[in-house]
Amino acid sequence: MGRLDKELIEKQKYHFRYYRPSYNHPFLVALVKEDIGNDGKIYLSGFNVTHSFGMFYKNPNGYLKITNPNKNDDAECFVQKDGIKNKPLKLFSNPIKGWNLTEEDEKLIDELVEEKLK
Numbered sequence: 001m002g003r004l005d006k007e008l009i010e011k012q013k014y015h016f017r018y019y020r021p022s023y024n025h026p027f028l029v030a031l032v033k034e035d036i037g038n039d040g041k042i043y044l045s046g047f048n049v050t051h052s053f054g055m056f057y058k059n060p061n062g063y064l065k066i067t068n069p070n071k072n073d074d075a076e077c078f079v080q081k082d083g084i085k086n087k088p089l090k091l092f093s094n095p096i097k098g099w100n101l102t103e104e105d106e107k108l109i110d111e112l113v114e115e116k117l118k
Contacts, residue, residue: 004032004042005095014046014101014109016069018093019084022048026096028069028079030113033086043086045117047109051075064108069099079109083116 005015019027030046049069050056056063056078063078101109 003094004089012100013106016049016096016099017044018096019048019087020091020093024093025050026069026099027084027092028101028109029092029095030083030109031117042089044089044092045083045085045087047083047112047116048080050078050080052078064112066105066108067102069101069105070096071098071100079112081112081116083112085117 015029017027017029018024026049027044028047028049029044031044033043033045049066050063053076062081064081066077066079068075068077
C-alpha cells in the first residue's frame with residue numbers, strides 16, 4: 001500500500017507511482033485530494049504512463065508523447081490522455097524517487113489536467 005509523501009508533494013507539482021490495477025504500469029499523479037466525502041481518506045488522480053507502442057498505435061490520439069521521466073531509461077514514453085480520478089491511495093505504490101517531468105512536458109500535463117481532471 002502506498003503512502004503519502006507530503007515532503008515530495010510540496011517539492012514537485014507532479015510525481016509518479018505504480019498503479020496496481022494497471023498491472024504496475026507507472027502512473028503520473030496529477031492531483032492529490034484529501035478528505036473527499038466524510039471518510040477522511042486520501043485519493044489520487046492522474047494519468048497512466050506506458051512504453052508500449054502497441055497501446056499507442058491502437059489509439060494514437062489518446063496519448064501524448066513525453067520525455068521519459070526515468071533518467072535511467074531511454075525508451076519512448078506516452079501518457080494516456082484519459083484521466084483516472086479519485087482512486088484510493090491503497091491502489092498505488094509509494095512515490096517513485098528520481099522521476100521528473102521536463103518543463104515542456106509539465107506544461108503539456110498542466111493543460112491535460114485542466115481539460116480532463118478539473
